Amino acid sequence: MKRNWQYQDIIDLEFFLRQDSNHKGSVLHSRDRQIFLQHFELQRQDIPVVPSALMQLWLQARREEHPEPNTLPGTIAREAHALLRLVLIIFGLISGGSAGLFFFTYAGTTPVNVLHFLVLFVFTQVVFTLIILLRGGALRLGLKSLPPTLSARVMAVLTKKISSYLLRQTHKNLSAEQRLGVNATLGQIKATNATYGSLLLWPLFQLIQILAIGFNVGLLGATFLKVTVSDIAFGWQSTLQFSSQSLHTFVSWMALPWSWLFAAGTAYPTLAEVEGSRIILKEGIAHLQTPDLISWWPFLLLSLIAYGLFFRLLLYCFGIYKEYRSAKSLRFDTPPIRQITRRMLTPVVSTQARPEPTEQAITQPKDLTEEFTETELQERSNPVHLLLPDEICDQCDNSLLAGYLSRRGLNIHNSLRFMVDYESDQQLLEKLAEESWQKSAGIVILMEAWMPPLVSFQIFLKELRAKVGKNLPFTLLLIGKPSPTSPLTPVQDEALFAIWRQKMESLGDPYLELDVLIEEESE
Amino acid sequence: MKSVPIATPEIAIIGHPNEGKSSVLSTLAEDDSVRISATPGETTECRTFPVIIDGREILRFTDTPGFQNPSRVLAEMRKIAETSNDSVAEFRQKFKDVEELHDDVELLLPVERGAGIIYVVDGSRPVRNVDRAEMEILRLTGRPRMAIINCKDDDFGQLESWKNEFRKNFNANRVFNAHRATYAERILLLEALKSIDQDWQPTLNKVVKAFKEDWAARNSATVDILQTLLTECLQYSVSASIQNEKDSTEVQQRLALSYQKTIEEKERLAHEQIRALFKHNIFKYTLPPHSILHEDLFSEKTWHLLGLSKKQVALAGALGGALVGAKLDLLTAGLSFGIFTGIGGAAGAFGALAGGKKLSSGKNILGIDLGGEQIKIGPATNISLLLILINRALLFYQHTINWAHGRRDYTTNLPEPVSAAGSGGFTADWSASQLRTCKAYFSAVTQKDETVMLEEAQKLSVILTDTLAAISRHE
Numbered sequence: 002m003k004r005n006w007q008y009q010d011i012i013d014l015e016f017f018l019r020q021d022s023n024h025k026g027s028v029l030h031s032r033d034r035q036i037f038l039q040h041f042e043l044q045r046q047d048i049p050v051v052p053s054a055l056m057q058l059w060l061q062a063r064r065e066e067h068p069e070p071n072t073l074p075g076t077i078a079r080e081a082h083a084l085l086r087l088v089l090i091i092f093g094l095i096s097g098g099s100a101g102l103f104f105f106t107y108a109g110t111t112p113v114n115v116l117h118f119l120v121l122f123v124f125t126q127v128v129f130t131l132i133i134l135l136r137g138g139a140l141r142l143g144l145k146s147l148p149p150t151l152s153a154r155v156m157a158v159l160t161k162k163i164s165s166y167l168l169r170q171t172h173k174n175l176s177a178e179q180r181l182g183v184n185a186t187l188g189q190i191k192a193t194n195a196t197y198g199s200l201l202l203w204p205l206f207q208l209i210q211i212l213a214i215g216f217n218v219g220l221l222g223a224t225f226l227k228v229t230v231s232d233i234a235f236g237w238q239s240t241l242q243f244s245s246q247s248l249h250t251f252v253s254w255m256a257l258p259w260s261w262l263f264a265a266g267t268a269y270p271t272l273a274e275v276e277g278s279r280i281i282l283k284e285g286i287a288h289l290q291t292p293d294l295i296s297w298w299p300f301l302l303l304s305l306i307a308y309g310l311f312f313r314l315l316l317y318c319f320g321i322y323k324e325y326r327s328a329k330s331l332r333f334d335t336p337p338i339r340q341i342t343r344r345m346l347t348p349v350v351s352t353q354a355r356p357e358p359t360e361q362a363i364t365q366p367k368d369l370t371e372e373f374t375e376t377e378l379q380e381r382s383n384p385v386h387l388l389l390p391d392e393i394c395d396q397c398d399n400s401l402l403a404g405y406l407s408r409r410g411l412n413i414h415n416s417l418r419f420m421v422d423y424e425s426d427q428q429l430l431e432k433l434a435e436e437s438w439q440k441s442a443g444i445v446i447l448m449e450a451w452m453p454p455l456v457s458f459q460i461f462l463k464e465l466r467a468k469v470g471k472n473l474p475f476t477l478l479l480i481g482k483p484s485p486t487s488p489l490t491p492v493q494d495e496a497l498f499a500i501w502r503q504k505m506e507s508l509g510d511p512y513l514e515l516d517v518l519i520e521e522e523s524e
Numbered sequence: 525m526k527s528v529p530i531a532t533p534e535i536a537i538i539g540h541p542n543e544g545k546s547s548v549l550s551t552l553a554e555d556d557s558v559r560i561s562a563t564p565g566e567t568t569e570c571r572t573f574p575v576i577i578d579g580r581e582i583l584r585f586t587d588t589p590g591f592q593n594p595s596r597v598l599a600e601m602r603k604i605a606e607t608s609n610d611s612v613a614e615f616r617q618k619f620k621d622v623e624e625l626h627d628d629v630e631l632l633l634p635v636e637r638g639a640g641i642i643y644v645v646d647g648s649r650p651v652r653n654v655d656r657a658e659m660e661i662l663r664l665t666g667r668p669r670m671a672i673i674n675c676k677d678d679d680f681g682q683l684e685s686w687k688n689e690f691r692k693n694f695n696a697n698r699v700f701n702a703h704r705a706t707y708a709e710r711i712l713l714l715e716a717l718k719s720i721d722q723d724w725q726p727t728l729n730k731v732v733k734a735f736k737e738d739w740a741a742r743n744s745a746t747v748d749i750l751q752t753l754l755t756e757c758l759q760y761s762v763s764a765s766i767q768n769e770k771d772s773t774e775v776q777q778r779l780a781l782s783y784q785k786t787i788e789e790k791e792r793l794a795h796e797q798i799r800a801l802f803k804h805n806i807f808k809y810t811l812p813p814h815s816i817l818h819e820d821l822f823s824e825k826t827w828h829l830l831g832l833s834k835k836q837v838a839l840a841g842a843l844g845g846a847l848v849g850a851k852l853d854l855l856t857a858g859l860s861f862g863i864f865t866g867i868g869g870a871a872g873a874f875g876a877l878a879g880g881k882k883l884s885s886g887k888n889i890l891g892i893d894l895g896g897e898q899i900k901i902g903p904a905t906n907i908s909l910l911l912i913l914i915n916r917a918l919l920f921y922q923h924t925i926n927w928a929h930g931r932r933d934y935t936t937n938l939p940e941p942v943s944a945a946g947s948g949g950f951t952a953d954w955s956a957s958q959l960r961t962c963k964a965y966f967s968a969v970t971q972k973d974e975t976v977m978l979e980e981a982q983k984l985s986v987i988l989t990d991t992l993a994a995i996s997r998h999e
Contacts, residue, residue, distance in 0.1 A: 177566035392652050420653060423599035451649055453541045453564035456592035456624050483650060500563060 006053070006328040008204050009082075010060060011197050013075035017063045018337045022502070026520050030344045036062040037345035052333035055342050082204060086211055093215020100216075101223025105233060112236035112280060112289070115297045122220060123304045126213070130312045181500065184507035191509025195471075196335055203324035210317035217309040221302060228298045235297035236280040236289065245276040256300060258307045268303065270296040336474050336514030343410055383442030384414035385476070386433070390448065391421040393480075393488035401489060402447075405518050411442055411476070419446075419461075426461060434468035443474030447518065450479035450492040454504040466510060477505060478518040491519040532574070533727050534584045535717065536634035539644035540658060541565055541590030544674035548644050548700055549573065549587045551709050564590065568626075570633050577734045583727055586639060588631035594657035597628045601664055612636045612665050632665075640721055641669035643694065647686050648679035659693040668721035671697035672713070695720040706925055707739050707996045742801045743992040747985050750917045753794040755977075757787050757913055758969045761902030775899050783901045788821050791913065795920045802924045817919055821912070830915040830949045903970045910966050914988070915949030922995050950991060958987050 021029055040058055064070055104121070105113060172180050194201075227233060237248065249272045253260065256269035270278070270293075277293030333342075385406070389397060403413055419429050433444075444465070448458070462475065479501060481490040492498055498517065505515045537545045537552075542564035553573035567589045575583040591597070597615070604618070605611040613636050619625045635641065641662055645655065662669055671690040673683060683699070690697040696719045701709055711732060718728045762783050766775050819826045904910070954962075965980035967973075 172568065177563040180565070181563060390652075392650070420595075422653065422657070423595040426595070449652075452652065452654075453590075455541070455594075455654070456627070457594070457596060457654075460593070460624050 005325060006057075006200070006331055007324075008197075008201050009075035009079040010057075011075075011200060012078050013064065013073050014056065014060055015193060016074045017060070021337075026516070029340075030347070031349045033059065033341055033344035034347070034349045052338060052342050053331065055345055056333055056338060059341055059345065082208075086208060089208055089212040090215045093212045093217075094219040094222075097216035097219025097221075098223045099219075101220045101227065105224070105227040105231075112234035112278070112294055114280070115235050115237050115278075115301060116239060118301055119304065123308050126217075126309045126312065130308075130316065133316065181503045181507070185503035186506075188507035188509035192506070192511040195509065196511040197327075197331065199327040200324065200331065203320050203327060207317055207320040207324070210313050210320055213313040214310065214317065217305060217313060221305055221310065224298075224302060224305070228302075233298070234289075234291075234294035235301070236278045236294060237275075237297075238280040245272065245279060249275045252300065255304060259303050263299075266296075267299055269300045332472070334472065334474075335511045336476065339474065340514070347410070383411050384440065385411045385442050386436075386444045387413045387416045388419045388429075388444060388446040389416060391418055393447070393449070393483065394418045396483070396488045397447075398487065398489065401487075405478075405489070406445065409476070411445060413445075414441070430461075430464050430468055433465065436469075438469055438473050441473065443476060443512075444469070445476045445478060447478050447480060448501075449482070449488075450494065450497050450501060450517075451482050453497075454501050459504065459508060462505075462508060462510070462513065466513075472512055475510070475513045477501075477513065477515045479515070480518050489518065491521045492517045532581050532584050533724055534572075534586055534634055534637060534639035535642055536570075536586045536588055536631075536639040537642045537644060538588050538631055538635075538658075538662065539590060540594075540646075540655060541592070543590070543644050543646040544676065544700070545590070545644045546587055548642065548672055548674065548713075549585055551700075551706050552713055553585050554706060554710065565627075568630070570630055572634075575731055575734075577730065583731050586634040588634065589627035591631065591654070591658050591661075592627040593625055594628075594654045594661065597625070598657040598661050598664075601661060605664060610636075635665050635667055639667065640717075640724065641665070641667050642717075643669060643671045644674055644700075645671065645686055647673035647675040647683050647699065648681065650682050651685050651689050656689065659689060663693045668724075669694050670717060670720045672700045673697065674700040707735075708998065711735060739996065740993075743989060743996070745801055746798050746917075746921060746992060747988045749794050749797045750914065750988060751981055751985060753790060753917070754910060754913055754965075755969055755981075756790055758904045758910060758966065759902075759972065760786060760790075760904075761900055762786070763900035766899050772899060776901075779899060779901045784822050791821055791916065794917065798917065798921055799924055802921075815919065815923065817916060817923070821916065826912060826916075830912045905970065907963060907966045910962060911949075911951045914962075915951055918950045918991060918995065921992060922998070925996060926998075950995075954987070961987060 036059055037055075040062070064073065067073060070076065100122075104118065171183070175183065249270070252269045252275065260268040262268070266274070274293045274296035277290050278297065280289070387402070387406070399413075399416065406413060417429060419426055446462075448454075462477075465475070466473075479492050479498060480488065481492045481494075484490050502515050505513060535552075537549045539545045546567060553575070567587055569589070571587045573585045573587070574581040575585070600619070601611045601615050604614045608614045612632050616629050616632055616636055619629050622629070643659070643662055671686075671694045673686050673690075675683065687697060696716060698713070698716045700713070714728055714732050714735070718725050760783070762779050764775050764779055766772050816826065816830070951959075951962075961980060961983045964976065965984045968976035968980050
């Protein structure tokens, strides 16, 4: 129960949320309430109001009732992840080992140039690690991204151009239905990324570190093996005329992390040994002394351990820590999750009479307020701004509308007219940008489902989002064709609702929720 | 508004997404390759459908994407109109690279070229601000324009409110009828288009004339196909030798099956030829699921519904008995049974087909000539076969020329002139003299009397041509 959230939990959670989007609210309400009651009647614990804990309970129950838990996407992802980790470890070991063995095959006629080894296997790793650290540090300092270099900028522009060209070309060959599906999927990915982004990123980061750890272990093993079973001479040479003294100083600096641990001469070669292992091409190696030529190997192994293996282990642990932190900081406040917690905490009320949109029906939730707990009541006083299309604004029965919204635990703070024309919508956006949203439960927008969702409405939502902040919930409620007496009718056409859902999903806004205003209770 | 002069008049079909623009266009252009779906936003690029007469393009229709940002386009165009004479061209130039305005910029392309406008709306839904914005945009273009109200789902509840809006902004408006045959609806739409711009009248007259002639030629070809089918089927016969009477039942059944298969195949080919005349753009053409045409040609239901009605049998007996030489009892024989129903048992039915020989006649049993150890089925003796073939071909024709069925955006079914209770199909309404022609033709064909056959075929051809024309005008 207290287990921290992991990526596989998020995958399953999203999977169940998608499943739920095809079911009616009343069915989901009784199920989720049941989950809540079953647990808390058995445990008799205090009711947790933390959404994270409630969601864990919910997820656990949903997993248990799933006919084949092994086929859940989260389980599959976890197994695939474990398999991938194993494959990467083996691949890392083999590639590191092969690289080591391949490198040392040069030995024999000339000594192995230690500078080659350092450049190839140690310095490159240090550079990579530094890039990661610097980038992370820069992001921490508040930079959104590192100042892009010219090449990075060219690459970014090219990628954007090519991908938008490809997308457009693909779109031309797709039917409207397929296009809608593709855009909705892209939007879902965007929304998921916006909600859980870093939690899903860190496991991948860890995998990369695992690969690097495997590589270093393989390389260490191969180097050690070669040193043990064959006679390898190590020397150094450079066209740049730096002295043995400089190299010795550099090497002693490099060895600082471990030189305190070993006796002098073991942690790194002495000046005499450095001098003695210098190769000068025209002189050959015949005059070089064996002890000097073999003095380098402990230093090489130790630099690989310190700058390769140890750094990677550190980064791996950092990845685990970051994953834990991002799981801890999950907000669990997106509309679908808020709906679940609301359903779990709200008693299911059933009425005998068919709920016509009448005064009597909508007053029922009000009558039941005494039964709600403190938390639920808090939920029930959530002020929202309501946006009403111009055409139905004047015909809407406000008390009826308030009743429908109170069933969702929302109450109207301010009712606004929109979609009169372009200019007035722009003015409205400016007005909303100036409002304070601290205590608001969000914005509810009423739309007519039978009008196809236009690009202009999507743009309006995007602009609205930009004005009011990324975490303010938007609830888009759909109504059907107006009847002679009221514009507030249930949505009759399931296909239209599906189109609306896909269009809205394509926005990739995790805090945008779509539902019908009036649920038909046909069952 | 300054418009770029173009050699060929162009008419752009414009409207809100998912209102039936493409349906109207496919009716006007008789092109079923127009991509139509219930999902809005199917059309994203303009597509032009030229009307080519004798190798010369004289008119073109252009399908356009639906408006996606009507309010914003109107606001921008109003701003532009303050300083410019050609707000459409200016607007398109200014916003050509704005991704979210892509569809709006694209749909105004033909208007910039100087096209006339057909504005399509769904008359089953109320008028909204976005619609008013669209109408105002079109008014600002200054192009001749007509509104077409397409009442989806046969819901005419909002028709009047739409018409009121149209009176303010359009030169003309008319209701699009998805149930009328494509041909008839197209001619009516073209005739209506004449009223929005006088300059178009000569061109449209030419187009209407060409369409009418083309249609008449196709109908005439249909009559030819049908008459060839009738002659071949009515004259067709199969025969086989038998060794003894024990064999006869088995051979009869084999022959009957072969006869049935051949006739059915001939009919299928004829229908295929008719389809090719009208639906050249559709390769996988399917009939509506409810059609009686899904019944086998020789099924009891087909014969019951598409053969002679009881009234006609009596009429035929009284009027043409002497002329045809058929007797009333023979005519009634195939009325309520498929001819091969209960073969061997339904002697009457089988006898009727195979030559009308009586059971009592010495060497013929069930109309099968046993004399020369030969068994033979055909030529047909029951005039119902003639009428059934005609009725089925006419039904097929009716479905083929009417595009409303099978479309994803129209769920309504085309009523067939056949009900479960009644019978007779199209020929049920034929007059006594028309039926007499049928009988004369029938007996001339079955008796292979070439002189009479030519004469009667001519008369039947007139009747069939008239019937096809009537179906084409059907509403």
